[in-house]
Amino acid sequence: MYVSKLVNDLPPSGIRAFFDLVMGMKDVVSLGVGEPDFVTPWHIREKAIYSLEQGFTTYTSNKGMPELRKDICAFLKDRYDLRYDWDNEMLITVGVSEALDLVCRAILEPGEKVIIHEPCFVAYAPMVKLAGGVPIPLITTAEEGFKVTPEKLEKAWQKGTKAFLINYPCNPTGASYTRQELLALAKVAQKKDMLVISDEVYDELTYDFDHTPFASLPGMRERVIYLNGFSKSYAMTGWRMGWAAGNEKILAAMTKIHQYLVMCAPITGQIAAREAITNGRENVLAMKKEYDRRRNYIVASLNELGLECHRPQGAFYAFPSIKNLKMSSMDFAKELLETQKVALVPGGAFGSQCADHVRISYASSYDNLREAVRRIRIYLEGRHG
Amino acid sequence: MDEILDILIKDARTPAEDIAKMIRKPLASVKKAIKAYEEDGTIVQYKAVVNSALAEGDAAPVRALIEVSIVPQKDVGFDRVAERIYSFSEVTSCYLVSGSYDLLLIVEGKSIQTVAEFVSSRLSPMENVRQTTTHFLLKKYKEEGKIFKPASSAKRLNITY
Numbered sequence: 135m136y137v138s139k140l141v142n143d144l145p146p147s148g149i150r151a152f153f154d155l156v157m158g159m160k161d162v163v164s165l166g167v168g169e170p171d172f173v174t175p176w177h178i179r180e181k182a183i184y185s186l187e188q189g190f191t192t193y194t195s196n197k198g199m200p201e202l203r204k205d206i207c208a209f210l211k212d213r214y215d216l217r218y219d220w221d222n223e224m225l226i227t228v229g230v231s232e233a234l235d236l237v238c239r240a241i242l243e244p245g246e247k248v249i250i251h252e253p254c255f256v257a258y259a260p261m262v263k264l265a266g267g268v269p270i271p272l273i274t275t276a277e278e279g280f281k282v283t284p285e286k287l288e289k290a291w292q293k294g295t296k297a298f299l300i301n302y303p304c305n306p307t308g309a310s311y312t313r314q315e316l317l318a319l320a321k322v323a324q325k326k327d328m329l330v331i332s333d334e335v336y337d338e339l340t341y342d343f344d345h346t347p348f349a350s351l352p353g354m355r356e357r358v359i360y361l362n363g364f365s366k367s368y369a370m371t372g373w374r375m376g377w378a379a380g381n382e383k384i385l386a387a388m389t390k391i392h393q394y395l396v397m398c399a400p401i402t403g404q405i406a407a408r409e410a411i412t413n414g415r416e417n418v419l420a421m422k423k424e425y426d427r428r429r430n431y432i433v434a435s436l437n438e439l440g441l442e443c444h445r446p447q448g449a450f451y452a453f454p455s456i457k458n459l460k461m462s463s464m465d466f467a468k469e470l471l472e473t474q475k476v477a478l479v480p481g482g483a484f485g486s487q488c489a490d491h492v493r494i495s496y497a498s499s500y501d502n503l504r505e506a507v508r509r510i511r512i513y514l515e516g517r518h519g
Numbered sequence: 520m521d522e523i524l525d526i527l528i529k530d531a532r533t534p535a536e537d538i539a540k541m542i543r544k545p546l547a548s549v550k551k552a553i554k555a556y557e558e559d560g561t562i563v564q565y566k567a568v569v570n571s572a573l574a575e576g577d578a579a580p581v582r583a584l585i586e587v588s589i590v591p592q593k594d595v596g597f598d599r600v601a602e603r604i605y606s607f608s609e610v611t612s613c614y615l616v617s618g619s620y621d622l623l624l625i626v627e628g629k630s631i632q633t634v635a636e637f638v639s640s641r642l643s644p645m646e647n648v649r650q651t652t653t654h655f656l657l658k659k660y661k662e663e664g665k666i667f668k669p670a671s672s673a674k675r676l677n678i679t680y
Contacts, residue, residue, distance in 0.1 A: 153678050156677050156678045157677060157678070164677040166677060166679070167675050167677065167679055169679060256680045257680075305680075427526070427541040428541075430540055430541050430542065430543050431537060431541045434540035434543075435540065477678050479678065483680070500530065500537075
């Protein structure tokens, strides 16, 4: 009776108990981690340490340090020819998570709907609900490479839909979109007059083609709230550094909430982020190259083991099917953990229709991946035997 | 650099089967390429990077960096003198460098005395060797890109979204 109905009704993540089981176990080979296994490159950490020595320990401007906002805008212009006004169209947030919360609260009237593809990151639907909105799931399938198609998007639309939330490359499926594919989705968004909330935090980890920001598509700049951050590209998860760019009015609304909520993102993280975006390119490319090899290795190995796995185009996740095993992904994950001490995340965490998939993170050293594959093989052989 | 070499430089134990998966090439062609590299001398040797401070058994060998100034010879420049020097088995590495001296050697011996003996009786008296400066290695912090320090306690959680 102390907790609000809204929060009380939020589904507690169905796999909390499984997470607790993993946390309590030792010597686990983990493929369950949603963050890079690289440590933040030293030049970035060193810059942050120096800033502390110099006494940079204050608040910054609500929107974030002007220098950082300018750096990000300059980067977007160079990289994608995408132009934002650093002072009115760019906001530094505490991770992309905060940006997502801000945008939901800034745009949604009670009961307004947001189309969200599934499988997807666990926080999207709860964020929409917490902001008073209604998430509309759009189920993507392995056959479609877990991509949203324009037909499905149009079909998912219903009266009262305010926005479409897309994450690409996608956690947990690794699905991403070519420019052509995005153009088709953009058309539907325009036709149905939807905003697009685009979480592109894995953009630098796109392997098979160049990443295209949704906001860079013709006519979409004003319609897209572009979310990104430093966690995945620069191995900076713990710093909690994200940003949002977009339409001046929406950004102003988000800033209003942001200033009451957190005042500003932490200054040390902002200084580190400046160093990352201005001098971190080489490290990003080196990490991407390493992930790409692991991706190839894990996808080939899983398919060899009979766990059918489409080829993820980005991020650092494989999302194989375990349909052949005729068991739920939760049971599979538990058995694998208990008998072989390999941890992965059951697909059910990412959507109601994903119970026959598991998420395997290849943000793990080659030695770890190899050991995990060896153990999964033993488990599967034991089952067949 | 070729992807196969890049992978082997990082971990020489990577089986050809795994390399083939990583770079999406047929196993046979990967094996063939590795063999060719071994035969043409591109791949010189496979060896372990060892933190000798932790190795058990006999005392770890003593290593010294030695700067050598030499007098280049007509027609053959530094190469002939370098060859006379690097042919000693005590010399584990030999580089021609720019700067205030010419050759940088890494020399190994059982003890400080052994290395000192090598310098005083073999190296310094050589014709064309003008001057040597010996630096004994006291501690290895990092080698071949690897930091010789126990893994720090900071660790990722085993499972996160």
